[in-house]
Amino acid sequence: MPFQNDDITIGLACGRDDDGRPRGWYSVQVRAEALRRLGLHPGQPTSRAAAPSPPAWWHAAAERAARWR
Numbered sequence: 001m002p003f004q005n006d007d008i009t010i011g012l013a014c015g016r017d018d019d020g021r022p023r024g025w026y027s028v029q030v031r032a033e034a035l036r037r038l039g040l041h042p043g044q045p046t047s048r049a050a051a052p053s054p055p056a057w058w059h060a061a062a063e064r065a066a067r068w069r
Helices: 032-037 056-067
Strands: 008-016 022-030
Touching: 022 032
Parallel strands: none
Antiparallel strands: 008 022
């Protein structure tokens, strides 16, 4: 793995929402220097989708296929 143990912090907060259902929230933090070692840096442009999203039927078919595995 390209990261050392102290390069990544993963946090989990648990609680209940307004309806009383249990919820969990994750946060993942990676040290900036660890990202720079991989060639990532703050001056890079934000990534954007390169093409339009596939049609709705394609997403539905992918969801069905995922359930059959």
